[in-house]
Amino acid sequence: MPKLFQEALTSGKFLVTVELDPPKGVESGELVRQVQTLKDRVNGINLSDNRGGVMRMSALAACLLTKQAGGEPILNLACRDKNRLALASEALGAAGLGVSTILCMTGDHTTHGDHKESKPVYDLDSVQALKMLKGMMGGKDLNGNALNGAPTFCLGGVVTPGADPLEPQLLKFTKKAEIGLDFFQTQAVFELDRLKEFIQYARKFEAKVIIGVRLLTWEEIVGYRDGSLPGVLVPASLIDPLRQAGESEGPKRALELTANLIKEIKAQNLGDGIHLMAMGQEHLIPEILTKVGL
Amino acid sequence: MIVAQRKPFAAIEAMLAPYKKVLIAGCGTCVAVCLAGGEKEVGLLAAELSIASQIKGRSLMIGEVTVERQCDREFLSELKDPIEDCEAVLSLACGAGIQFLAEMYDPKPVLPGVDTTFIGVNEEVGFWTERCRACHECVLDVTGGICPKTICAKGLLNGPCGGTVRGKCEVDTEKPCAWTLIYQRLEKTGRLDQIRRTLEPGRYDRRTTPAYQTHPAYKRRFEAHA
Secondary structure: OOOOHHHHHOOOOOEEEEEEOOOOOOOOHHHHHHHHHHOOOOOEEEEOOOHHHOOOOOHHHHHHHHHHOOOOEEEEEEOOOOOHHHHHHHHHHHHHOOOOEEEEEOOOOHHHOOOOOOOOOOOOOHHHHHHHHHHHHOOEOOOOOEOOOOOOOEEEEEEOOOOOOOHHHHHHHHHHHHHOOOEEEEEEOOOHHHHHHHHHHHOOOOOEEEEEEEOOOHHHHHOOOOOOOOOOOOOHHHHHHHHHOHHHHHHHHHHHHHHHHHHHHHHOOOOOEEEEEOOOOHHHHHHHHHHOOO | OEEEEEOOHHHHHHHHOOOOEEEEEEEOOHHHHOOOOOHHHHHHHHHHHHHHHHHOOOOOEEEEEEEOOOOOHHHHHHHHHHHHOOOEEEEOOOHHHHHHHHHHOOOOOEEEOEEEEEEEEEEEOOEEEEEEOOOOOOOOOOOOOOOHHHHOOOOOOOOOOOOOEOOEOOOOOOOEOHHHHHHHHHHHOOOHHHHOOOOOOOOHHHHOOOOOOOOHHHOOOOHHHO
């Protein structure tokens, strides 16, 4: 397995990335254990940036811990919590510390998290932020001031292929793709027909597309309704059987569903890899990867 | 119009607790339309306060007055006598009116009787919705008359976030996604090209300090602000 994510991106092999949350506190033992378990089975480990608006250790600090544990970190950078100065300085800090792969996103709204009353930032949107980061690679900050040493980033953006209607998403995707990103990571996908429609369009651009696959938790299954998971659409034909299977069988079937989705994505060539989001069930990731032969 | 809502009665009572003679000052423009601070609301609040103070055995004299606009010195000057005659003023105008009143009659304590909520429109009697964030950089020509800075919960300028589900907003799933609305309106009229180019980041330096503006015809008079 190529050591660097950038090398893996151009290797032509089916990519596997996973998402880990930095600790809610300073106890980082669990994160390090997860990295040690997964590092040889995946091409990159996303360290989420206050995912869902829930305050955690900084993603960059968690990237360093990941790197020290032998993992290949992907820094998540959300526009929700940082203005243009903070986004740029965080990215420079990352590059300075040897973390050069950045996935930049808008970020779930603060009202979804555990600090609902906080002031959401969104000074830049994800298109503007990615454009700024790309510009920094040319040695200039957003206002054209020279940088003392230009960073080399491997830049990724996010897209939601399951959006309905899809066209507004494609409009934004195109703006990002035209910046010249290295890769896209999609929001969790459950409907392959929608994914096919999207991937057909996405193939017009050079960026690799890594398809998001989410292992639903029992709580997510029970509480699911349209909009309960931002950007994630699970059709009734998939969620109802999981719910009906009950608390002991339902999660097992959710795991089967995840494995089947990955198999289909790979078999039908619907993406350049998968990004697995286990939502707190990271201990199940090796089992899923084994099931699908990755 | 500027929309406001009256503060909870208990909060108003607590603000007025140190005073025995207060003037409730209404505003006859925006807050009157949104039924928060016009002449009628001044009367209702005065009656409520009067009854509450009688029940509690507290001495409270309440004066009532409503001017055309509290954001205009000409109308505020009408308040000179009643304000001299009271210990504190409870203004039911928007935040701008309250401040202008406080400035003009300094050091008389001027207290807010409403919370100013937004710049919006009168959808129907009793129902108002927000439409403008007064950002200094209107993009409504590009976005088909729908403001992404106001209607999009994240104020995004270049398309929807990834959280929209079935055309609804990630933050309030009862509300439509602003960018879905913008896309659909522009598509209908063949103007989608307008949003294919990337809109640049906002200029927050223009909104960092309290804004002022001078009409070109008055530049000489207000040279310091021109």
